[in-house]
Amino acid sequence: MAAEKLSANFKRNMFTENQVLRAILGICSSLAVTNTMRNSLVMGLGVAFVTGLSSLTLSAMREVIPHRIRMLVQTLVIAVYVILVDLLLQAYLPEVSKQLGPYVGLIITNCIIMGRAEAYAQSNPPIPAMFDGFFAGLGYAMILLMVSFIRELLGFGTLFGFQVIHTAPENLWTIMIMPPAAFFIIGSMIWFISARAARKAAAKAK
């Protein structure tokens, strides 16, 4: 396989093959954490960090991992990194750890991490694999922040906890902070991106 340039890798993971909008991975956490921007940011960074490190480790071991148990090994490595992140936060950033509590553990269930391990890390060298994982996590973080921008602004009238819209609470859209809002916002985004990709493909075919 021809080596992919870092910039191309970045563009692919952030835009053309964004894991959330194009591969529809990591949807469960995208629905849950996107009602405030702060939660989205920390969750996004956590996922980027874990995906990068687990891709690096799994790629470094790719020659010695027996093929038929590779998923067991992937899960094991990912779990170790997630627990490490949790311990680090508890030890050095107790405030963040308190706020994120249940989410850190949930990073483990994010399909993007295993998706990158399967799709990229097992057939590419460690350093590109690390960047691939990290960029995929950033692409995820970007979508989370876009969705939470809409939800927090219209649902709470705040951005990162700062009051932006000054109005009576009854004027805000409570539906935006409830799970259904994430369904239709992410749904609309996927629709938009897919329609655009389809138009491009059709123009190419002509």
Place this chain on the structure above:
Amino acid sequence: MKRGYVYTFLFMVAITAVLVFALAAAYEGFKPAITANKDLQEQRAVLYALNLDQNLSDEQVVQEYDSKVAPQPLNGLEEVNGLPILAHVEDGQPLAYAVPFEGSALWGSLRGYLGVTADLDQLTGLVFTYQNETPGLGGRIDEEWYKSQFRGLPIQEGGTIRYGGQPGYTLDAVTGATQTSQAVLRTLNKALENTVFAGEVE
């Protein structure tokens, strides 16, 4: 490359052993820092419930706690669920009590301290030391605007705290988190009945 069962099996055992060992070592290494953080958080929480926490630094929290807070029985009760009832003591006189409480909310248990003045007619504060509610929804009970509503809230024996406009106070629930909000009041009212006003009942 095709490999035999023996290699596969040994590989799994080896990698598991290595990773588990690494994690155990990391946990041991971080343990002192994590325990210290937990103790500090607990002390900060108690000070908050007693309305003694004014943006104190970590060192000040330890100092304030050591000089002003002591275990103090209330209605003959020394502890609740294994945690001691604490008080803000000055010149040997309790000024306010921090009563530990525990209850169950929507997703998990709820623990914290309820601050009550020594004459049991007002709350001095409410703080949660453990909650597992949905971040951004029920988790917002841990935010300042919610907790600070309880400071100075009048209480009386036989009375229950309720949401909405009440005689003497107004209390707002968290939007989109009705179950959690109700669970908080259920837990607090239970703590009032079973601990704060327990003496009068017997």
